[in-house]
Amino acid sequence: MKCNAHDFIIIDEEGKSFSGSRTNHEDYYCYGKEVLAPADGEVVEASDKYPDSAILESGEANCAARDIRGNYVLIRHADREYSLLAHLKQGSIRVKPGDAVKRGQHIANCGNSGNTSEPHLHFHVQEGRSFYTSAGLPIHFADIDANPAPGYAAIDPRPIPPVSELSKRFIMRGQNVSNKNS
Numbered sequence: 001m002k003c004n005a006h007d008f009i010i011i012d013e014e015g016k017s018f019s020g021s022r023t024n025h026e027d028y029y030c031y032g033k034e035v036l037a038p039a040d041g042e043v044v045e046a047s048d049k050y051p052d053s054a055i056l057e058s059g060e061a062n063c064a065a066r067d068i069r070g071n072y073v074l075i076r077h078a079d080r081e082y083s084l085l086a087h088l089k090q091g092s093i094r095v096k097p098g099d100a101v102k103r104g105q106h107i108a109n110c111g112n113s114g115n116t117s118e119p120h121l122h123f124h125v126q127e128g129r130s131f132y133t134s135a136g137l138p139i140h141f142a143d144i145d146a147n148p149a150p151g152y153a154a155i156d157p158r159p160i161p162p163v164s165e166l167s168k169r170f171i172m173r174g175q176n177v178s179n180k181n182s
């Protein structure tokens with residue numbers, strides 16, 4: 001099965017995405033980490049006006065923004081191919097509309113803005129500029145290593161899909177993913 005959107009978190013060997021207090025943003029492993037441009041392109045939208053949403057002890061989403069994306073960057077890579085990177089940390093966006101970006105360029109930092117239950121990066125590719133009316137597109141990854149994530153069963157009891165030729169191009173749930181070049 002191919003997925004057209006991903007929510008990226010960092011978990012430890014016990015399946016936890018934080019160390020310390022569940023309600024403290026800075027205690028999450030991914031909070032503040034660099035967010036990189038997924039491919040060359042042009043920034044067509046960027047929003048950096050929302051504070052982080054509070055993290056509830058219950059784990060439910062608590063949207064503090066009028067836009068469910070929170071702070072985000074939208075990049076046009078080709079005609080009918082745009083990537084969205086959302087839930088970014090307020091004040092961390094380093095690009096603006098009209099800027100050319102290169103794959104791997106630091107464009108922002110991971111946060112917890114918008115409709116989110118904990119700090120993470122939401123990433124998807126869509127065929128048009130509109131978040132609300134554009135169809136999602138399959139995401140083909142290049143030069144990645146994807147292996148079963150230790151501790152994943154602690155947060156999701158479903159079996160992890162096996163690593164296959166397909167998972168070398170498409171990321172599946174329960175995988176620990178890294179760039180081959182890093």
